[in-house]
Amino acid sequence: MAVRDLHPLSGTEASVRHDADVLIIGGGPAGTWAAVGAAARGARVLLADKGYCGTSGATAPSGTGVWHVPRDAAAREKAKASRLEMGGFLAEHAWMDRVLEQTWNNIETLTEWGYPFPLDEHGQLHRTSLQGPDYMRLMRKAAKQAGARILDHSPVLELLVDEHGTVCGAFGINRQTGATWVARAGAVVLATGGCAFLSRALGCNVLTGDGYLLGAEAGAELSGMEFSNAYGLGPAFASVTKSLFYNWATFYDRDGQRIEGAGSSRGRGVIARTLATQPVYACLDRADASIRAWMRTAQPNFFVPFDRQGIDPFTQHFPVTLRLEGTVRGTGGLHVVGDDCATTVAGLYAAGDAATRELICGAFTGGGSHNAAWAMSSGFWAGAGAARFAREARAFGHRNVHRAGVAGLGGNPSAPWDADTVIRAVQAEVFPTERNWTRSGPLLEDSLRRLDALWVRVRHGRPAGAGAQWVRAREAAAMLATSRWMYRSALRRTETRGMHRRAEHAAVDPSQHHRLVSGGLDEVWVRTQAVSTPATPGAYAGKVAA
Numbered sequence: 001m002a003v004r005d006l007h008p009l010s011g012t013e014a015s016v017r018h019d020a021d022v023l024i025i026g027g028g029p030a031g032t033w034a035a036v037g038a039a040a041r042g043a044r045v046l047l048a049d050k051g052y053c054g055t056s057g058a059t060a061p062s063g064t065g066v067w068h069v070p071r072d073a074a075a076r077e078k079a080k081a082s083r084l085e086m087g088g089f090l091a092e093h094a095w096m097d098r099v100l101e102q103t104w105n106n107i108e109t110l111t112e113w114g115y116p117f118p119l120d121e122h123g124q125l126h127r128t129s130l131q132g133p134d135y136m137r138l139m140r141k142a143a144k145q146a147g148a149r150i151l152d153h154s155p156v157l158e159l160l161v162d163e164h165g166t167v168c169g170a171f172g173i174n175r176q177t178g179a180t181w182v183a184r185a186g187a188v189v190l191a192t193g194g195c196a197f198l199s200r201a202l203g204c205n206v207l208t209g210d211g212y213l214l215g216a217e218a219g220a221e222l223s224g225m226e227f228s229n230a231y232g233l234g235p236a237f238a239s240v241t242k243s244l245f246y247n248w249a250t251f252y253d254r255d256g257q258r259i260e261g262a263g264s265s266r267g268r269g270v271i272a273r274t275l276a277t278q279p280v281y282a283c284l285d286r287a288d289a290s291i292r293a294w295m296r297t298a299q300p301n302f303f304v305p306f307d308r309q310g311i312d313p314f315t316q317h318f319p320v321t322l323r324l325e326g327t328v329r330g331t332g333g334l335h336v337v338g339d340d341c342a343t344t345v346a347g348l349y350a351a352g353d354a355a356t357r358e359l360i361c362g363a364f365t366g367g368g369s370h371n372a373a374w375a376m377s378s379g380f381w382a383g384a385g386a387a388r389f390a391r392e393a394r395a396f397g398h399r400n401v402h403r404a405g406v407a408g409l410g411g412n413p414s415a416p417w418d419a420d421t422v423i424r425a426v427q428a429e430v431f432p433t434e435r436n437w438t439r440s441g442p443l444l445e446d447s448l449r450r451l452d453a454l455w456v457r458v459r460h461g462r463p464a465g466a467g468a469q470w471v472r473a474r475e476a477a478a479m480l481a482t483s484r485w486m487y488r489s490a491l492r493r494t495e496t497r498g499m500h501r502r503a504e505h506a507a508v509d510p511s512q513h514h515r516l517v518s519g520g521l522d523e524v525w526v527r528t529q530a531v532s533t534p535a536t537p538g539a540y541a542g543k544v545a546a
Contacts, residue, residue: 032047
């Protein structure tokens with residue numbers, strides 16, 4: 001892809017300059033593990049976080065499960081098998097094996113660092129879950145002790161590439177001071193999280209698909225973007241979308257009648273359909289006293305909004321809603337082409353929710369568990385891979401560097417656009433469950449006509465404002481780009497598999513046992529890629545949408 005250097009930032013001298021071997025963009029679990037992995041290989045590491053590393057992102061504010069399975073062959077085979085079918089047989093055994101082993105090692109490291117794992121009833125450490133605040137506080141400390149320099153409140157606006165298209169740094173801005181900064185690096189790791197489209201889900205309002213856009217502008221591909229319609233279940237009056245406890249809930253309509261078939265793990269589609277016509281209420285009335293006590297200790301922040309409202313969720317009905325969490329609890333992301341989480345662009349690596357999780361989850365995942373294991377594993381590998389590449393890149397010598405950004409940074413001043421207006425337009429296409437929970441060809445095409453037209457405007461017009469407002473413009477452009485990759489991929493997959501549901505193609509199609517790789521900015525393209533894991537005999541018999 002030809003790289004332009006024609007926008008308002010061109011020629012602007014950055015206020016601050018940094019040099020590093022490895023630049024990591026994003027300070028959640030994937031980013032901090034990448035910092036540890038890169039530093040362990042002798043790299044000089046710089047980590048730039050959009051918020052404050054250790055407190056921003058989906059993991060930081062609450063508890064998360066971890067796919068932590070003992071080194072027992074039978075246990076691990078069982079753990080893999082439980083997700084293969086759910087994920088439409090698109091996961092790969094080799095990657096699942098690698099993640100299970102690396103996660104085990106990383107949890108051992110957390111134990112050595114002093115993470116306060118609780119004891120189970122047998123006096124053994126219970127290491128299948130992490131409390132986000134404790135975990136991320138420790139990870140920030142670990143990254144700094146490894147030697148990483150951290151730039152807080154410093155979102156990246158665009159990547160830097162050399163004349164060969166190799167990624168070699170980034171240009172950003174500090175939210176608090178307005179000062180611009182530039183970082184030259186031998187390699188870059190994108191650990192920016194997924195895209196939840198500013199749906200106000202807890203911890204997700206910094207997750208706007210920034211890394212997808214940054215990578216695509218440099219020529220990177222994406223994969224699994226059709227598996228992007230995850231909706232978090234939660235109180236209508238709060239941002240908490242931790243849904244585990246709804247397994248003990250009964251769901252009711254506005255008349256107080258039980259909604260048959262409604263549920264959290266199974267039956268969320270019933271909730272989605274009911275919400276289209278009337279409110280839905282829940283009550284955790286199936287939890288006994290011991291379960292209630294456990295809930296309070298397992299995820300205490302789940303109860304904060306109820307306590308503030310004076311609601312007892314175990315005895316009172318409360319309104320619930322579904323908030324789009326997109327690729328945060330979906331599986332789509334930047335296409336990974338190497339064991340070290342390299343992307344299709346030299347010098348660029350992806351980790352965590354910024355990278356596809358199809359390799360271990362296939363077409364379905366959820367909050368925590370596999371995502372948490374993938375974040376710590378892929379982060380560690382990406383950091384190590386970037387360090388190796390940077391070491392080799394030192395021999396490149398002088399390189400002419402260009403800024404790769406093409407959307408939301410410049411354009412025709414006579415064609416202005418407002419970032420918040422663009423964001424609302426994108427949300428209008430992706431939030432409605434009747435468009436995105438169960439999809440249909442006509443509605444996908446209908447949305448894409450508007451989204452494609454909006455992209456032309458964003459791509460060639462100039463966003464309003466300057467300085468810190470560039471960040472909002474880039475978020476709007478990233479959300480718009482993400483929605484187009486999502487819906488173009490969803491249109492191509494004419495079947496129901498995992499979380500991707502097609503109204504007119506309700507069954508799994510064995511002939512579509514492949515990945516969908518996508519990319520492009522002005523013209524979005526989609527192609528198929530073979531999967532190494534075969535489906536078991538008879539796996540698709542009778543499979544229809546839930």
